[in-house]
Amino acid sequence: xxxxxxxxxxxxxxxxxxxxxxxxxxxxxxxxxxxxxxxxxxxxxxxxxxxxxxxxxxxxxxxxxxxxxxxxxxxxxxxxxxxxxxxxxxxxxxxxxxxxxxxxxxxxxxxxxxxxxx
Amino acid sequence: xxxxxxxxxxxxxxxxxxxxxxxxxxxxxxxxxxxxxxxxxxxxxxxxxxxxxxxxxxxxxxxxxxxxxxxxxxxxxxxxxxxxxxxxxxxxxxxxxxxxxxxxxxxxxxxx
Numbered sequence: 377x378x379x380x381x382x383x384x385x386x387x388x389x390x391x392x393x394x395x396x397x398x399x400x401x402x403x404x405x406x407x408x409x410x411x412x413x414x415x416x417x418x419x420x421x422x423x424x425x426x427x428x429x430x431x432x433x434x435x436x437x438x439x440x441x442x443x444x445x446x447x448x449x450x451x452x453x454x455x456x457x458x459x460x461x462x463x464x465x466x467x468x469x470x471x472x473x474x475x476x477x478x479x480x481x482x483x484x485x486x487x488x489x490x491x492x493x494x
Numbered sequence: 495x496x497x498x499x500x501x502x503x504x505x506x507x508x509x510x511x512x513x514x515x516x517x518x519x520x521x522x523x524x525x526x527x528x529x530x531x532x533x534x535x536x537x538x539x540x541x542x543x544x545x546x547x548x549x550x551x552x553x554x555x556x557x558x559x560x561x562x563x564x565x566x567x568x569x570x571x572x573x574x575x576x577x578x579x580x581x582x583x584x585x586x587x588x589x590x591x592x593x594x595x596x597x598x599x600x601x602x603x604x605x606x
Binding site: 379411413419420421422423467468479480481482483484485487 | 535538584602
């Protein structure tokens with residue numbers, strides 16, 4: 377079963393406008409973490425923002441904010457005042473325990489390609 | 495401070511060969527994880543190492559192996575390469591096994 381679902385293969389936004397990228401997740405673990413990463417065409421994965429399952433407030437990092445709705449199991453990324461440099465793939469990921477060794481791993485969605493138009 | 499560094503950046507191999515990919519974590523980070531990202535998909539977890547011990551393994555065949563050295567750098571080895579191994583291989587490091595992971599630029603592996 378898919379644990380991270382990103383339903384928007386592609387999104388378009390005008391420069392300086394806000395955009396919301398959707399992410400829903402599935403877990404039975406009461407303790408989990410949710411991440412958003414940005415991947416430009418160069419391939420590097422850039423960490424944007426983190427939300428813990430017990431955090432009382434939505435996470436914010438500069439122009440990025442995470443709209444965390446625990447009951448709906450959604451963790452949408454909001455980018456305010458979009459810039460041309462925001463054009464990239466965006467991945468939502470959930471931290472879960474690896475099946476062996478007691479460590480934790482990231483489980484990623486399929487990503488959303490964001491294009492910012494001038 | 496230097497981020498996670500991976501080498502080589504690009505690699506072309508033929509079926510049946512083996513390959514070694516290298517990763518140097520951020521200074522002070524003791525945990526290294528490896529991910530495989532095929533075209534059009536999100537990264538898939540392969541291994542995690544912490545303090546030179548394997549702490550997690552994803553659903554990959556035994557052709558994939560890894561190790562971590564005393565300086566916390568890591569190698570990913572893939573034997574008997576298949577066409578389906580063509581992917582971007584990402585290394586991520588974190589201060590401990592449970593801290594946010596920071597990724598390198600990846601190694602693009604192409605199998606002919």
